[in-house]
Amino acid sequence: MNAAPADQIRLLDVQSLDVRLSQLAHKRKTLPEHAEIETLNGDLTQLRDLLIAAQTEESDTAREQTKAEQDVDQVRQRAARDQQRLDSGAITSPKDLESLQHEIASLAKRQGDLEDIVLEVMERREATQGRVAELTGRVESVQAKVNDATARRDAAAKEIDAEVATITKEREVVAGSIPADLLKLYDKLRAQQGGIGAARLYQRRCEGCRLELNITEINEVRAAAADAVVRCENCSRILVRTPESGL
Numbered sequence: 317m318n319a320a321p322a323d324q325i326r327l328l329d330v331q332s333l334d335v336r337l338s339q340l341a342h343k344r345k346t347l348p349e350h351a352e353i354e355t356l357n358g359d360l361t362q363l364r365d366l367l368i369a370a371q372t373e374e375s376d377t378a379r380e381q382t383k384a385e386q387d388v389d390q391v392r393q394r395a396a397r398d399q400q401r402l403d404s405g406a407i408t409s410p411k412d413l414e415s416l417q418h419e420i421a422s423l424a425k426r427q428g429d430l431e432d433i434v435l436e437v438m439e440r441r442e443a444t445q446g447r448v449a450e451l452t453g454r455v456e457s458v459q460a461k462v463n464d465a466t467a468r469r470d471a472a473a474k475e476i477d478a479e480v481a482t483i484t485k486e487r488e489v490v491a492g493s494i495p496a497d498l499l500k501l502y503d504k505l506r507a508q509q510g511g512i513g514a515a516r517l518y519q520r521r522c523e524g525c526r527l528e529l530n531i532t533e534i535n536e537v538r539a540a541a542a543d544a545v546v547r548c549e550n551c552s553r554i555l556v557r558t559p560e561s562g563l
Contacts, residue, residue: 317545319498324545324556326494327502327514333487337480338511344476349469356462363458367451374448377441384434391430395423498545505553514554517546517561525551538563 398420407413491499506513515524520534527550529537537546537555546555557563 317497317501318541318543319495319545321542321557323494323498324514324554325558326490327498327554328516328556329490330487330494330499330502331506331512331514333483333490334506334511334513336483337487340476340480340483344473347469347472349465349472352465353462353469356458356465360455360458360462363451363455367448367455370444370447370451374441374444377437377444381434381437381441384430384437388427388430388434391423391427395420395427398423501545502554509551509553512553514556515548515551517555517557517563519560520562522548522550522553522555524548524553524555527551534563537561 398416401407402413402416402420407416494502502513504513509524512524515522517523517529517537521528525548527548529549533549537557540546542557546557547553548555
């Protein structure tokens, strides 16, 4: 393949732009905020699970407290009715009076036991409510950090994207001035050779593979026509000659 020396030189410009685009893509992919957000989201998931568990426990204890309080009310109402019967004087049988008094005493003890249960449930619920409040605060704090990291990531990505857009347009202009067959070969080699399709020959060294050409290879390059598209024997990349090639 033949191409004007100036076109081959412009190929190095395209290569330089492609390298920069690859660097920007890598930079965007490896923004530190990505790892930060991933870690924070992991923490957030755990905290939300704990919060849901605490909220469930608080809801359960609320129902338990309601049930215990209803039990106390039932016993209290029954004791009040019995006391009214006792105070009314309607019961005159000593045996019935003794039985009623015994029931009132039993209900009083039962009420006391149930009130103790209510108190214990209330204490547990209060502790659970405190846990819910604590976890809610922690979730909100971590979520704020996620939001901050996301904003920083998006801002950095926006900057990178703007630079990518500028360089892409510049590449289109430069690439548009290069013969299609030469550009096609370059793109093919770039895909095969880790993003580097053309390299400068500098001081008899290929800047693609960083290997110095031996004397036979140097003589072959020296003997090639100025418009010949030379390839590196070691890495197969297009070898672009410049005044600094050492020929």
